[in-house]
Amino acid sequence: MGETWRAAAACLRAAGVGEEDANAELLLLHLLGVGKAELLRDWREPFPEGRRAEWDALLARKAAGEPAQYIVGGQSFYGRWFRVRPGVLIPRPETELLAEAVLAAAGELGGEGAALTALDIGTGSGALAVTLAAERPAWRVFASDLSPDALEVARGNAAANGVGERIAFAQGDLLEPFIAAERGGAGTAAEGGLAADILVSNPPYIPSADLSGLQREVRDYEPRLALDGGPDGLAPYRRMAERLRLLPRLPRLVAWEVGAGQADDAAALLRAAAEWERIWFVKDYAGIDRHVMAIRR
Numbered sequence: 001m002g003e004t005w006r007a008a009a010a011c012l013r014a015a016g017v018g019e020e021d022a023n024a025e026l027l028l029l030h031l032l033g034v035g036k037a038e039l040l041r042d043w044r045e046p047f048p049e050g051r052r053a054e055w056d057a058l059l060a061r062k063a064a065g066e067p068a069q070y071i072v073g074g075q076s077f078y079g080r081w082f083r084v085r086p087g088v089l090i091p092r093p094e095t096e097l098l099a100e101a102v103l104a105a106a107g108e109l110g111g112e113g114a115a116l117t118a119l120d121i122g123t124g125s126g127a128l129a130v131t132l133a134a135e136r137p138a139w140r141v142f143a144s145d146l147s148p149d150a151l152e153v154a155r156g157n158a159a160a161n162g163v164g165e166r167i168a169f170a171q172g173d174l175l176e177p178f179i180a181a182e183r184g185g186a187g188t189a190a191e192g193g194l195a196a197d198i199l200v201s202n203p204p205y206i207p208s209a210d211l212s213g214l215q216r217e218v219r220d221y222e223p224r225l226a227l228d229g230g231p232d233g234l235a236p237y238r239r240m241a242e243r244l245r246l247l248p249r250l251p252r253l254v255a256w257e258v259g260a261g262q263a264d265d266a267a268a269l270l271r272a273a274a275e276w277e278r279i280w281f282v283k284d285y286a287g288i289d290r291h292v293m294a295i296r297r
Helices: 002-014 020-032 036-041 049-063 068-072 093-109 127-135 148-160 176-182 208-213 235-246 263-273
Strands: 074-077 080-083 117-121 140-145 167-171 198-201 253-257 278-283 289-295
Touching: 002 020, 002 049, 020 036, 020 049, 020 068, 049 068, 068 074, 080 127, 080 148, 093 127, 093 198, 093 253, 093 278, 093 289, 117 127, 127 140, 127 148, 127 167, 127 198, 140 148, 140 176, 148 167, 167 176, 176 235, 198 235, 235 253, 235 263, 263 278, 263 289
Parallel strands: 117 140, 117 198, 140 167, 198 253
Antiparallel strands: 074 080, 253 289, 278 289
């Protein structure tokens, strides 16, 4: 197995694929249907030649730039497995830090057993909504997305992770499903008497002009709808900030993931929208201010 992994990593490197070692390992684990411990156990065993054609096809897809997560059909996030497919943004490791920050900050609104209500705006695969619901069983969680494909995947991930009955999904742009419901529309949020304590969002934040310069795995395969944040990347944040007070209640905790260099501007939008006791930033693994947090007890 080790020889096959080394050859695959070399092949991917020659094709210009980044993180070639990790990609080769992920594909090999997927093909064999084993975990990392089993792979290490069988490291010196020969590759099953009966699966060579299947293996070559997987490598060819990855060498062409297709994200490994689409090839294997999923991505791990906060210790859980989330199905993804083309048309749905792949969860990123830095977004796990957003979930962690929300869970920690929510402690200021009540203990772990507090019955809080959380909104996940632009849920994508459902990674944030499912994580919050799974980690805090007392919470009520609502999630929205403009993409019906994303909502289908998110519902499936919620069910697969045992929280399907505790998350309500709504289709619409950013806060609109919940605002429309509050004004007496068809949304289910208002029908349940929604008054959100927490609003979390990882919206599109790439400036439109920068999309062509993204790595090909992102540029050519992931959904533009989940990437394009408008001319300066801040369009979704402006719309959310402008409409926060149209929700049934101003959330007590707002947590946004933002692009590099956007934290100060996003914080200014929140300050203009409401009075907060504290606004702070959470850095990602590269030391970039990646998450903007605002709280009012």
